Amino acid sequence: MDVVVTGLGVLAPFGRGAARTFEALVARRSAIGPITHFDASAQRSRIAAEVRDLEAGNDLSAADLRTYDRFQLFALLAALDAVRDAGLGEGPLGDRAAVILGTGIGGLGTIERDCETLRGRGPRRVSPYFIPSAIPNLAASLVAMRFGARGVCLAPASACASGAHAIGEALWMLRAGRADLALAGGAEAAVTPLGVAGFGAMRALSERNDEPERASRPFDRGRDGFVIGEGAGVLVLETEAHAAARGARVRARLAGYGASGDAHHITQPDPEAAGMARAMALALEDARVAPAGVGYINAHATSTPLGDRLEAKAIRDVFGDRPPPVSSTKSALGHLLGAAGAVEAAIAVLALERGLLPPTLNQEDPDPQIELDVVPNEARPAAARHALSNAFGFGGTNASLLFARS
Amino acid sequence: MSGRRKDDSGHGGGNGLDRRVFAVVARVMNTEADALAPELRFVEDLRADSLRVMELVLELQEEFGIEIPDSALERIRSVGDAVEFVRGKLADG
Structure with missing residues (x-):
């Protein structure tokens, strides 16, 4: 059974929108700059590709913004864009719609904040939203709730391969007939003091701090580590029959x-x-x-x-x-x-x-x-x-x- | 409880204490203080789930430097209950 891609959603350091990201890449722009989310002056690596503006408009409520971790907000926005791109309506996607949305770490920023609360003010001051905002599968669940997707809902965790595994596992799930449609992808928001310190401790990050735009240079002899970034990507995948039945525009086939x-x-x-x-x-x-x-x-x-x-x-x-x-x-x-x-x-x-x-x-x-x-x-x-x-x-x-x- | 006279109707928060409780409730429940009234119940009227109620308890404790024991939760079901509870705690304190 063929599986097709009918929707793309990207929230990346270049902003919201898959096409916008692609066009920035083609225009040779760089999304990398000094870290602004927190004081990084004592970090080994002080540069990142940050999402500076969620551009959420009316897509997220004040409650969403105050309650959930950034990786979850990223996932919601990317999923919204993917669903709109696919021309799916506002109604619930139903029992045959899966959400497979991975993350490498989950709500790291939330974990850091609530840990500080725990140490500084005691266990009774920890937020009741700490666990839901920290656990890796809650991005998938929030997306499922938003779109009434009541099929398989899970979060593959395979570090930097999580988003790709999510899409691949969704492909196999659709081929196996376990769903007709899947929202699949990944989200990450680990540009946090502990995230940057941790990758820095491994010497995994570029320390070309004075030249952010030149720091990420895959394959070049001067490469010295990766530059941490954040964001989310979601694809709408459907069986070809399901897409054809609703007259969806097919953007590509996911062939293997x-x-x-x-x-x-x-x-x-x-x-x-x-x-x-x-x-x-x-x-x-x-x-x-x-x-x-x-x-x-x-x-x-x-x-x-x-x-x-x-x-x-x-x-x-x-x-x-x-x-x-x-x-x-x-x-x-x-x-x-x-x-x-x-x-x-x-x-x-x-x-x-x-x-x-x-x-x-x-x-x-x-x-x-x-x-x-x-x-x-x-x-x-x-x-x-x-x-x-x-x-x-x-x-x-x-x-x-x-x-x-x- | 102190038996101190209620200062006013409390709509939108009347005196300083009312106003502060209304502000905390409004922030946690994601609404405007002007939209609140003492008789509004958190779960039934403001559509809070249990986590949101727990968050409200935390925020009230923070704002007023008081402890709210779990045993008091069933008495704090509306905006007015919260005002009265805080007022009583501060008077006792």
Whole structure:
């Protein structure tokens, strides 16, 4: 059973709207700047791709804004945009609509605030909304409540692959006949003191603090870590029959999904990159598409020295000597962690739709160990028929999604 | 309770204490203080769920520096109940 993409919703550091994000990428803009959410002066990394304005308009109530964690608000807004884009009405989506919406961490900002309350003022001052705002599945549940989606409702947690796994698992669920429609994606809001300190402690973040826009440089020899970002991405997926029956516009087909585990290390990828390669190969096999049929890869490449090199190796292992063009939009957008796979899936769909590959920015000093065409610095017209979107997470968890032009 | 005379009808918050309780209720219940009246009940009229009521209790404790024991909750069902409870606590304190 074919599964199609009928709606895209993105809330990202470039603002609200999938097209807006795509157009900013093509225009070579950077969303990365100094951290403004809190005083970051003592942090190793003091830069981020922040959502500065929710642009919620009348879509969220004052109660929503005061009550829920940012990752939940991001998810609600992205889901609203996706549902509107899909032309679905205001009515409940019903028992056959699933919500699969992942996050890497959940309500980290909420956890930090309530922890301070606990230490400073005692357990009886902790908010009754602490648990609902902190737990990872509440973004999915809030979205389900908003749209009356009463099918499967869950939150895959696979670190930076959460959003991609959510979309892939939704694909399989739709194919298996367990739902007709799914809102699938990811949300993350970990640009918080503890989030930035924690990734900083791992030396995972770029410390190019004086040049924020040049800090995220996947594949470039000068790369020194990722730049943390935040946001949400949601796709409306439907069985082809369900979409056709309601006359929905099909933006792309979700043709394949591959998932694998490294079983190797808590944070480092397998040095042979076998897990990454297997995820891509499985996605191709799932879609019955040959490697030569892929015209674009939106890489996971976060701008870490080891991760980018291994993903490049995995791509060569799967695609041979003539891999398709590969870009990492994290060069402009930062790394949205559990939302990355979903936002980048939306970017891959738009690349197919518009026949335009967004560039990898900050390519100044090519790394000889990375034998890829990384679409350096400039967007490129290309009529790709299939696009692959990769997402890999801590714990050695890998997901690859294959989209086909409709 | 202190037996102190009620100062006014309390609509929108009359005196200082009423006004402060109304302001807390309005903030927690996401409404305007002017829209509140003493007879309005939190659950039935203002559509609060149990978490929202607990949040209100927390905020009243913070605002007035008082303790509200769980045993008092069943007596605090309306805006007027909250005003009276706080007034009594402050008088006792």
